[in-house]
Amino acid sequence: MSIPVITVGSTEEDLVGGLERLHGPVTVVRRCTELAELIAACQSGLARAAVVAGGSEELTASLIDRLHAVGVAVVALSDVPEERARLSSIGVGVAPLAVEPGVLAERLSEAVRQLSGNSRSRPESGLGGFNSAYADPSDAAVSALDIDQPTPLAEGTGQVIAVWGPAGAPGRTTIAVNMAAELSAEGKSVILIDADSYGASIATMLGLLDESAALAHACRLADQGVLDDAALLRIAMPVVTKGGIMRVLTGITRADRWTELRAAALERVIERCKANAEYVVIDAGFCLEADEELSFDTLAPRRNAATLRSLELADKVFAVGLASPIGVPRLVRALAELEQSVPSAAPLVLMNNVRSALLGRSPETQLRDAWDRFAPASSITAFLPADQAATDAALLSGSVLLEVAPDSDLRRGIAALVCAPVQRKRKSSVFSTTAQRRAKR
Known part of the structure; x- marks a missing residue:
């Protein structure tokens, strides 16, 4: 034919x-x-x-x-x-x-x-x-024909970790930033990417006076096929913490710049990051809607392409939910949507901001019981305790928890998710440990 x-x-x-x-x-x-x-x-x-x-x-x-x-x-x-x-x-x-x-x-x-x-x-x-x-x-x-084959994307060896969660500020950015900081403190090379196309905030959280939208810059170069290692390391801003140095690709400065984060270009940026770092941590946006596929112009950019492609390429996806009567059902619905949109994701569920003042006595037990009754097959991987004082101090100083609250249970809980097994010796969760410590006083 x-x-x-x-x-x-x-x-x-x-x-x-x-x-x-x-x-x-x-x-x-x-x-x-x-x-x-x-x-x-x-x-x-x-x-x-x-x-x-x-x-x-x-x-x-x-x-x-x-x-x-x-x-x-x-x-x-x-x-x-x-x-x-x-x-x-x-x-x-x-x-x-x-x-x-x-x-x-x-x-x-x-x-x-x-x-x-x-x-x-x-x-x-x-x-x-x-x-x-x-x-x-x-x-x-x-x-033999003197014709160049298309060059496959460089297969880096770095591991991609995506932090995602539904709308409602469940703590995606806080967890992503501190995961990257903990990995860096362990001596790992880390690139942190702000791929939230609705409300990029990593630059603000780390106190970076950046108006260049480094990720958008990297995507433009990747789209043209000219993003090499030297260009990536020049664009990715080094951030020095108490434990080490990580590089950051800051997000878009306005939500209406989402068209600059095309899926094909972002994929090449992530692959280039994998070739230059042991870990690539992505702060992903919340929205998974694909209704833009109904557009008559099939060449039109996709509003949520950055989030979907980040989740597709991730080796590990953490799904963050707010531990509240509103946050838990919202996460349950979002996980069902995630399974439909990105079947390969297999998320690890994190319950964030766990506190007895909102959930009553034994909040973890109540959350597990509710989850077993109403939630998807995936179980809760970890509970992260509420620590408003520590997170406020970190945001105020543009620092990470490792610097402003190294002994906080929230910091230890985040570190236990990504760092060496030595930090996972406790049989109970970090929230239960806090309760036990207070009981001894």
Whole structure:
């Protein structure tokens, strides 16, 4: 079956005529004059492959991500080494300008086969993101054709921890910041990312006078395929704490800048962070809605793409809920939504701000009983006690709990979630330990 192809730009040779004279593997269904026209034609389902012979500098990772989502493979023609490397890094097949029509047709056929195979092997995420797994670059038939395979995303070894929770300020940012600080204090290299597209607040919490929105800056570079290790470390702000140094990618300064956090670009930022740090801690937004998929413009950016992609890429997800009659049912409903939106998440449930003044005697027992009756199958991983004095002091000084309240049970509870097992010797939770200590006084 012949593959319908759309082209844009021109070469010294009649590329379209050469492809048409092959009479078989590919059929040129439209020749476009500009990239915007090609994109519109691809979105209409007119073709399964596109050849970009001019205007390749306008191609970005987000654009390629969306074209892949509608089943269109892209091959660009370029003889500039830097541009070939950039295009390859964002998932575009690259061929020389003087490529033979038969060779190009073979590459287009292979690109379509690869894209079809990847779309079948990757579970649906609701984001339409592409799979970075391409064919083996050692394939002799391809390497002999002087055509660059798209470069897969760098597979870093760092572990990604996402801290998520429903609306209502359950303490996501406080926990994420202090998790990163505790890991840093243990001598681990850590990058902390503020991916909350509704209310980024890590910069404020750490007392950083930052108006540059470092994450948005990193995403712009990643979208263009030019984010390397040096650029990432230049953008990520070093924050020195009492225990160590961590780097921070601060969030967007206004909620209306959410369009700068495209899923494809953010994925590349996270992968680059994994290659440069042992731990990547992400403060994720609360909202999981995907109703923007109803938009007629399927190239439109997704409002909650940053949150969804962060949760998809996380090795471990902590779901934070407020321990209150309002917070618990809200978390139960949110977990059901999370299971539907990101089935691979497998969250670890944290009950935050546990206090007897609100829940009565033995608050943990009451929370467990209520959870067993009404909540999903997942059990509560930990209870974190309320410590308003410590959190207020940390926020006032732009510090972390390790610095302002190193002996607080809240700080110890957060450390026990991510640090060495030596901090997990207690059989009871941190809240129960507090109660026992007060009883002895």
